[in-house]
Amino acid sequence: MSYADLVFTGGSVLTMDAARSRATALAVTRDRISAVGHAEVRDYIGPQTEVVDLDGRALLPGFQDAHVHAASAGIELGECDLTGTTDLAEYLRRIAAYAAANPGREWITGSGWSMESFPGGIPTRQQIDAVVADRPVYLVNRDHHGAWANTRALELAGITADTPDPSDGRIERDADGIPGGMLQEGAMHLVDRIIPPVTAEERLTGLLRAQARLHSLGITAWQEAIVSADGGPMDHAATYHTAAGRGLLTARVVGAQWWEREQGSEQIPAMILRRKQFSAGRFRLDTVKIMQDGVAENFTAAMTEPYKDQKGCCTANSGLSFVDPIALCDYVTELDANDFQVHFHALGDRAVQEALNALEAAVRANGRRGNRHHLAHLQVVHPHDIHRFYRLGAIANLQPLWAAHEPQLDDLTLPFLGGDLSARQYLFGDLARAGATLACGSDWPVSDPNPLAGIHVAVNRVHPGSDLPPLLPDQRLDLMTALAAYTAGSAHVNHLDDTGSLLPGNLADLIVLDRDPFHVSPTEIADITVAQTYVGGTRVFG
Numbered sequence: 001m002s003y004a005d006l007v008f009t010g011g012s013v014l015t016m017d018a019a020r021s022r023a024t025a026l027a028v029t030r031d032r033i034s035a036v037g038h039a040e041v042r043d044y045i046g047p048q049t050e051v052v053d054l055d056g057r058a059l060l061p062g063f064q065d066a067h068v069h070a071a072s073a074g075i076e077l078g079e080c081d082l083t084g085t086t087d088l089a090e091y092l093r094r095i096a097a098y099a100a101a102n103p104g105r106e107w108i109t110g111s112g113w114s115m116e117s118f119p120g121g122i123p124t125r126q127q128i129d130a131v132v133a134d135r136p137v138y139l140v141n142r143d144h145h146g147a148w149a150n151t152r153a154l155e156l157a158g159i160t161a162d163t164p165d166p167s168d169g170r171i172e173r174d175a176d177g178i179p180g181g182m183l184q185e186g187a188m189h190l191v192d193r194i195i196p197p198v199t200a201e202e203r204l205t206g207l208l209r210a211q212a213r214l215h216s217l218g219i220t221a222w223q224e225a226i227v228s229a230d231g232g233p234m235d236h237a238a239t240y241h242t243a244a245g246r247g248l249l250t251a252r253v254v255g256a257q258w259w260e261r262e263q264g265s266e267q268i269p270a271m272i273l274r275r276k277q278f279s280a281g282r283f284r285l286d287t288v289k290i291m292q293d294g295v296a297e298n299f300t301a302a303m304t305e306p307y308k309d310q311k312g313c314c315t316a317n318s319g320l321s322f323v324d325p326i327a328l329c330d331y332v333t334e335l336d337a338n339d340f341q342v343h344f345h346a347l348g349d350r351a352v353q354e355a356l357n358a359l360e361a362a363v364r365a366n367g368r369r370g371n372r373h374h375l376a377h378l379q380v381v382h383p384h385d386i387h388r389f390y391r392l393g394a395i396a397n398l399q400p401l402w403a404a405h406e407p408q409l410d411d412l413t414l415p416f417l418g419g420d421l422s423a424r425q426y427l428f429g430d431l432a433r434a435g436a437t438l439a440c441g442s443d444w445p446v447s448d449p450n451p452l453a454g455i456h457v458a459v460n461r462v463h464p465g466s467d468l469p470p471l472l473p474d475q476r477l478d479l480m481t482a483l484a485a486y487t488a489g490s491a492h493v494n495h496l497d498d499t500g501s502l503l504p505g506n507l508a509d510l511i512v513l514d515r516d517p518f519h520v521s522p523t524e525i526a527d528i529t530v531a532q533t534y535v536g537g538t539r540v541f542g
Contacts, residue, residue: 001043001044002029002034003044003045003046003047003048003049004027004028004029004034004035004044004045004046004049005028005029005030005048005049005050005537006027006028006049006050006051006052006508006534006537007025007026007027007028007041007042007044007045007049007050007051007052008025008026008027008051008052008054008059008510008512009024009025009041009042009051009052009053009054010024010025010053010054010055010056011024011054011055011056011057011058011059011512011516012024012054012056012057012058012059012516012518012519013025013026013036013058013059013502014058014059014060014483014502014516014517014518015036015061015501015502015503016060016061016483016484016487016488016500016501016502017501017502017503020036021480023036023037023038023502024037024038024039025037025038025039025040025041025042026041026059026502026510027041027044028508028510028534028537029044029537030537031507031508031536031537031538032498032505032506032507032508032536032537033502033503033504033505033506033507033508034504035504036502036503036504052512052532054512056515056516057512057513057514057515057516057531058512058513058515058516058517059502059510059511059512059513060218060483060487060502060510060511060513061487061488061491061499061500061501061502061509061510061511062218062219062220062221062487062499062509062510062511062533062534062535063217063218063219063220063451063486063487063490063511064219064220064221064222064223064439064486064487064490064491064493064494064496064499064500065214065219065221065222065223065440065441065442065444065449065451065490066222066223066374066376066397066439066440066441066489066490066493066494067223067225067343067376067397067399067441067442067443068214068222068223068224068225068441068442068443068444068449069144069224069225069226069443069444069445069446070207070210070211070214070222070224070253070444071203071206071207071210071224071227071236071239071240072206072226072234072236072445073206073210073213073444073445073449074205074206074207074208074209074210074211074213075198075202075203075206076110076111076112076206076445077206077209077210077213078202078205078206078209079098079109079110079111080094080095080098080108080109080110080111080139081094081110081111081112082094082095082110082111082112082113082139083111083112083142083445084112086114086116086117086407087117088117088118088127091113091117092127092128092130092131095108095110095128095131095132095137095139096131096132098110099131099132099135099137105135106135106136106196107135107136107137107138107153107195107196108132108135108136108137108138108139109137109138109139109195110139110140111139111140111141111142111144111445112139112140112141112142112445113139113141113142113148114141114142114407114408115141115142115143115146115297115298115408115412116407116408116411116412120310120412121297121298121408121412122172122180122182123148123181123182124174124180124181124182125148125149125150125151125153125154125179125180125181126151126181127181128148128149128150128181129150129151129152132150133150133151133152134152135152136149136150136152136153136156136195137149137150137152137153138153138191138192138195140188142445142446142447143295143297143408143446144445144446145184145185145294145295145298145300146182146183146184146185146188146298147182147183147188147191147192148181148182148183149181149182149183149191150181151181153191154179154181154191156191156194157190157191157194159171159179159190159191160179161173161176161177161178161179163179163190165187166186166187166189166190167186168185168186168261168320168322169183169184169185169186169187169188169189169300170183170184170185170187170298170300171183171184171187171190172184184294184298184300185294185298185300185320197235200238200239200242203235203236203238203239204239204242204243204248207236207239207240207243208243208248211249211250211251212541213449214251214449215250215251215533215535215540215541216530216533216541217449217450217451217452217530218451218452218511218513218530218533218541219251219449219451219533220251220252220499220509220510220511220533220534220535220540221251221252221253221254221490221491221494221496221499221509222251222253222254222441222494223253223254223255223256223287223343223441223490223493223494224236224240224253224254224255224256225256225289225343225376225441225443226256226258226289227240227255227256227257227258227285227289228257228258234258236255237255237257237274237278237285238278240253240255240278240283240285241277241278241279241280241283243283244280244281244282244283245280245281247281249281249282249283250282250535250538250540251282251535252282252494252496252499252509252535253282253283253284254283254284254285254286254287254341254494254495255278255283255284255285255287256287256288256289256343257271257274257275257285257287257288257289258288258289259288259289259290259291259323259331261290261291261322261323264327264331265330265331265334268331268334268335268338271288271340272338275340284495286339286340286341286495287340287341287342287343288335288340288341288342288343289343289344289345290323290328290331290332290342290343290344290345290355291322291344291345292321292322292323292328292344292345292346292351292354292355293319293320293321293322293345293346293347293348293350293351294319294320294322294347295347296319296347296348296379296380296413296416296417297408297409297412297413299317299319299416300319300320301319301347301348301351301379301380302318302319302320302321302347302348302349302350302351302354303318303319303348303349303350303380303417303418303421304318304348304349304350304353304382304419304421305318305417305418305419305420305421306318306418307319307416307417307418308415308416308417308418309416310416312415314418318350318418319348319350319351321350321351321354325354325357325358328354328355328357328358329357329358329361329362330361331358332358332359332361332362332373333358333361333362333365333366335362336362336365336366336369336371336373337362337365337366337369339369339371340371341371341372341373341374341493341495342358342359342371342373342374343373343374343376343397344373344374344375344376345376345377346375346376346377346378347377347378347379347380348379348380349380349381349382349385349421349424352375352378352380352381352382352385353382353385355375355394356375356385356388356389356392356394359373359392359394360388360392363392363393368393372393372395372492372493372495373393373394373395374394374395374396374397374439374493375389375394375395375396375397376397376399376441376443377397377399377402377443378396378397378398378426378427378431379402379425379426380417380421380424380425381424381427381430381431382424383424386427386430386431386434386436387434387435389431389434389435389436389437390434390435390436390437393437394436395436395437395438395439395489395492395493396428396431396436396437396438396439397439397440397441397493398426398428398438398439398440398441398458398485399440399441399442399443399446399447399454400426400428400440400454400455400457400458400477400482401442401447401448401453401454401457401463402426402447402457403425403426403428403457403458403461403471403472403475404457404460404461404462404463404466404468404470404471405462405463405466405468405469405470405471406463406466406468409425409471423472425471425472425475426471426472426475427472427475428458428475428476428477429474429475429476429477430475432477432481437489437492438477438481438484438485438489439485439489439490439492439493440454440455440458440482440485440486440489440490441490442454450526451486452517452525452526452528452529452530453526454482454486455479455482455483455486455517455525456522456525456526458476458477458482458485459476459477459478459479459482459522459525460476460522460523460525461473461475461476464526464527479517479518479522479525483517487500487501488500488501507536508534508536508537509534509535509536510532510533510534510537511530511532511533511534512530512531512532512533512542513528513529513530513531514528514529514530514531515528530542
């Protein structure tokens with residue numbers, strides 16, 4: 001028997017293997033797990049073996065984020081940061097301070113403001129003008145489905161009272177029809193297309209900044225939810241390729257190419273070429289992201305019931321299907337035939353139906369090809385569609401941190417949902433009971449990337465520290481199911497089948513938690529911290 005390079009002893013080893021869920025020791029040789037067990041694993045300790053005494057702490061597979069915008073989040077960390085507050089005065093103070101600290105920046109860009117900070121969720125250009133009027137300002141909100149611009153930015157973009165709303169978005173206007181400074185969904189591109197592009201070096205710096213943050217939270221792999229190669233804000237393919245080629249990419253990453261919804265299947269040949277061109281090392285570009293609808297708080301999520309207005313009356317709006325549902329079936333069938341995984345943004349129940357219908361068409365045409373298609377967000381799922389996930393092999397990609405009462409949900413969403421949609425929020429428990437495969441992601445920078453915070457909400461249906469009641473408590477997940485979704489489930493989505501569980505022969509992507517999550521109260525899960533993170537047996541954090 002050869003000695004191991006690394007041995008962990010003296011703690012809880014949570015394997016995510018149903019046949020043997022717990023052990024107390026684990027050995028690593030080179031980049032793979034060589035033994036899992038108890039006292040017998042000490043036989044792998046030799047004179048050169050590094051021994052880690054867990055001292056009662058827990059060893060788990062590395063967390064994997066199945067839906068994250070890491071590269072963009074890393075860039076945003078270097079811009080005007082409006083996260084962590086909902087106070088308008090504080091927003092304006094930060095905007096003014098950032099502008100003063102960066103006098104050479106042609107544009108002031110940033111993100112992180114919350115719709116709940118403004119009446120009706122709508123900020124105005126005049127609010128920014130009061131602190132920065134001489135330079136264009138463009139600030140994306142926390143869900144990244146809307147942006148707040150000052151007058152100068154609107155002028156440079158040529159947005160006037162005569163500018164029509166794009167088909168996939170809306171320009172918010174004042175009573176006289178003058179653009180007010182808030183741009184929803186596709187209207188954001190009227191401004192962001194004229195913002196000077198981020199340099200290649202800034203992109204790489206942002207990616208490495210994000211990677212360090214994610215490793216510190218125990219994340220060893222992720223799916224980058226939008227990767228394009230068009231020179232736009234989400235053009236991260238070359239950045240990942242560069243990082244992988246230079247040996248700087250320590251995580252394992254799957255990139256999702258962006259489906260241009262103004263185009264059709266004619267874009268698929270270029271996607272096939274990019275898949276080959278940009279895949280390298282620990283980065284693969286073999287997924288396609290289709291954004292089928294928007295978000296409920298700006299009434300663009302595609303629902304089976306129309307939204308209500310502020311008086312509670314039914315409107316004619318039931319949200320947007322960004323891709324024609326009939327054409328979607330053809331596109332997904334062709335993508336599946338070319339062995340692309342399809343990653344859907346499907347938040348409303350109509351969008352979920354449309355995505356599942358497309359997957360059903362693909363199965364009917366192609367058979368089951370094992371591409372592991374998945375639907376992200378799933379705020380509302382129609383009861384008739386719950387069992388279709390299992391039947392079609394569609395993976396439910398959950399963002400658990402959203403499944404709790406908070407102002408953006410309670411004040412800007414639930415009062416405006418028609419029918420019984422408000423009673424069908426984030427049906428995680430129903431999906432699990434119906435046999436759906438669950439994976440989890442954060443959607444960072446939309447929300448906190450900390451998996452333990454997400455697991456806390458999945459188990460409690462309450463945000464850490466909140467005194468609000470649970471949101472639909474019968475939709476809670478048990479702790480093991482939530483942990484499995486963030487490890488083995490997301491590994492399954494990412495086709496990283498030799499990760500996500502602690503089995504001999506698997507890659508040694510591991511994390512050490514400061515305590516065993518099964519030994520704390522469910523209300524204390526979010527207090528658990530990551531002490532160390534390993535990828536392929538190499539420590540990348542702690």
